[in-house]
Amino acid sequence: MSVGLFVLEVLFVLTVVAGVAMWSVPAGLVLAGVLGVVAVEREQAQRRTKAVKR
Secondary structure, three states: OOHHHHHHHHHHHHHHHHHHHHHOHHHHHHHHHHHHHHHHHHHHHHHHHHHHHO
């Protein structure tokens, strides 16, 4: 993934989380936690894919 696309994705997610947190702080915290888990799983999947290709 290109750096520009990664930065755009991070800004979009932060904007969504901030918007939800303005509406409901607990919902924003839950959403941030879920998105954090998804990000970690996605990174681990990419590392596994790279390790298999070697």
